[in-house]
Amino acid sequence: MKIAVLGGTGLIGSQVVTILREAGHEAVPLSLSTGVDLLTGQGLSEALTGAEVVVNLTNSPTFDEASPAFFQTTMDNLLAAAERAGVGHAVILSIVGVDQVPALDYYRAKVLQEDILKAGPVPYSIVRATQFFEFMDAVMSWTADENTVRLPSNALQPIAAADVAQAVADVSMGAPLQGTRNIAGPDVFPLDELGRITLAARGDQRTVVTDDSAGMFAAAPGDVLIATEGAVIAPTAYREWLGR
Template sequence: MKVVVIGGTGLIGSKVVSKLNALGHQAVAAAPNTGVNTLTGEGLAKALGGAEVVVDLANSPTFDEAAITFFKTAGENVAKAEKAAGVGHHVALSVVGTEKMGVSPYFLAKQAQEELIRGSGIPFTIVHATQFMEFLRGIGQSAVVGDEIHLSHAYIQPMAAEDVADAVTSVALAEPANKIVEIGGPEKFHLDEIIGKVLAFDGDTRPVVTDPEARYFGLRLDDDSLIPSPGAKLGSTRFDWWLENVPPPSKK
């Protein structure tokens, strides 16, 4: 089966492409560096020719109001190309809590993306994932206030990128659910405490301050904002193992 993975050279996409190919499918990585641009439509028709499934893992390069233009434009271009190619299943990776975070420009953009998918007429599955463990360091860096790191005490249930890729691969090979399915990590932590553990492991001595007014990419969190619903499919990678065994990305 031919599966086109938009964003197929990124963190999750490259893993999904490898997993699909290892299972004997024809996985095509579609990204600007492979000649496919969803914003302009360049290369889409050629890439989607003969595809049965499209997995959309592309993300907006910004978290501000420009994100809605990205998701709407890219989504419309992809849907048009899918209809022309006769694609039978559109899989999109989104975020747990998207429907509850409407005050954030980024999550308003994600809501618009999901509405477009539901209204496209193409069978679909939207995967809502919790935050990736690989992004925990970035969350800490985004919360710097002077010489301190200010974070909410809300819960987070992070998921290893490898487990996200496994789940997305399984969804891509299944029948369209025509709904949202949720995935998450196997353990729940307080956001301030887990970031503190990562910083300590890295030898970063900056203090983590628990701040109920701290924003998470512009959003004030409730206790359950970042937690999947009961019944979500959970990954198997535990945080302590990940921290010890998955090296941080190299700094270029």
């Protein structure tokens, strides 16, 4: 089966391509570097010729008010090209709890992406994942200085990027869900405690200060970003991953 993977050279996409190829599929990574521009549509129709599945793992270059326009344009281009090419299954990666954080421009943009896919002409699947282990450094950097890292205490259930890639590959090899599959890591942490665990594992002497107004995730209070009932729980634990 030919599976086109937009964003196929990125953190998740490159791993998805590897998994699909090892399973015997013709996985084709598509990105600007391969001559495919999802924003303009350049090279897209040609790249989707003969594809049975398209996986869209591209992301907005910003998390601000410009992100909805990115997802509107790229999804319109993708679905039009996929319909012309006779693609039978479109898959996107989204975020667990994304529809419960309207205060964040980027989360509203991802909801828009989901809604465009649902209303489109191509059978679809949505994979919603919790926050990636690999993003923890960036999360801490938003509110850090030389001595402290300020983090809110709301709950996260982080997941390894490798487990996300496996889940996306599994869905793309199957029949369209016409719905959403939620995936999450095995453990729930208060974000401030997750910061302390991370710093300690790396020998970083900075202090984590609990500040429920600090950083982007302060806009997602309570447990809106953790797995809901029926979610697929991935095998890799955060402490295990840190120790590798």
